[in-house]
Amino acid sequence: MGEFSGPTGGTGLITTAPPRSAWESRKCITICVLIALSFFQFNMDTIFSNSFQAMPSFLAVFGFPDPSLPGGYGIDSEFQSLMTALLQLGLAGGGLIQSPLSRWFPRRASYWFGYIFSVIAITIQITTSSQGIVYLGRTFLGIANGLYVSATILYISEVAPANLRGSMVTIYIFLQSCGGIFGAGFIYAFRNYTTRSGYQIPLGVLYIIPTFLFIFA
Numbered sequence: 001m002g003e004f005s006g007p008t009g010g011t012g013l014i015t016t017a018p019p020r021s022a023w024e025s026r027k028c029i030t031i032c033v034l035i036a037l038s039f040f041q042f043n044m045d046t047i048f049s050n051s052f053q054a055m056p057s058f059l060a061v062f063g064f065p066d067p068s069l070p071g072g073y074g075i076d077s078e079f080q081s082l083m084t085a086l087l088q089l090g091l092a093g094g095g096l097i098q099s100p101l102s103r104w105f106p107r108r109a110s111y112w113f114g115y116i117f118s119v120i121a122i123t124i125q126i127t128t129s130s131q132g133i134v135y136l137g138r139t140f141l142g143i144a145n146g147l148y149v150s151a152t153i154l155y156i157s158e159v160a161p162a163n164l165r166g167s168m169v170t171i172y173i174f175l176q177s178c179g180g181i182f183g184a185g186f187i188y189a190f191r192n193y194t195t196r197s198g199y200q201i202p203l204g205v206l207y208i209i210p211t212f213l214f215i216f217a
Contacts, residue, residue, distance in 0.1 A: 019163040032156045032168050035217065038114075038148035039172040040179035041209040045141060047183030048202050049087065053080050055191060057198025061129050079131050086135055087142040094146015101147070102154070108217045110151035115214035117144035122207055126200050144210065 022029065052058040059073035066074035094114075101110055121140035124133055152172060160168040186205065190198045 020161045022164065025161050025164055028159055028161065029164070029168065032160065033171055033175070035152050035155055035213070036172045036175045037209050038111075038145075038152045038213060039176040040182070041206065042145045042149055043176045043179035044183035044186075045145065045206055046087070047180050048187060048199075048206070049083055049138070051184070051187040052199050052202075053083070055187070055193070055198055057190070057193045057196055060194065061196060061199075062131055062134070076131075079134075082135055083138050086138040087145075090139040090142020090144075091146040091149075092142075093139075094143040094148075095150045096146075097143070098147060098150040098154075102151075107151055107155055107158075110147045111213040111217035114144040114147040114151075115210045117141070117147070118210035119207065122203055126203050141206075148210075148213070 053075055054071075056071050056073065059071060059075055062079065063073040063075040065072060094117075097113075098110060101113065117140045121137045121144060124137035124140070128134060128137070149172075153169070156169055156171070157165065183202075186202055190202060192198075
């Protein structure tokens with residue numbers, strides 16, 4: 001262990017915090033798991049978006065009649081591509097916003113701004129029947145997800161004990177997978193709905209985690 005010279009010229013030892021067990025760090029671990037629900041949200045939304053494009057309830061609003069297809073509807077390939085691309089574009093934008101946001105505001109501000117973008121985006125997608133407005137909703141939701149996931153990785157990296165940091169950072173991978181599994185199961189339950197509620201209800205589920213993060217972050 002090395003030595004350093006203090007501001008008064010004295011000699012001291014460079015020390016590090018002793019390793020902490022998972023039990024001793026249980027409060028920190030719990031908080032990190034709850035914050036990492038943002039990754040659950042992100043992958044759940046991705047599954048929803050991809051699945052909507054094959055659901056009768058969504059196709060009846062945003063597709064076009066085509067008796068030659070099994071479901072009786074088709075959907076424009078440009079609309080499909082832009083729904084995915086704009087979400088990713090927004091995700092990149094949210095990640096870029098994170099840097100100046102973290103400089104001027106506390107980390108929790110990312111969850112507050114993410115909540116605002118999420119609520120606007122989800123409400124737009126639930127209420128509109130216009131493809132152009134859906135594009136705006138997907139972009140806003142991407143920005144929200146970008147803010148969430150970048151803030152979560154930074155937060156966990158900062159607060160996790162050094163000896164547990166690697167394990168705790170990978171929490172988000174597990175929760176991201178869980179979000180995909182839950183999203184797929186939820187879509188399966190609504191796969192045969194022919195009314196707009198078939199895609200509106202899954203979209204409504206996306207309010208839950210942003211609201212939780214807004215209140216408790």
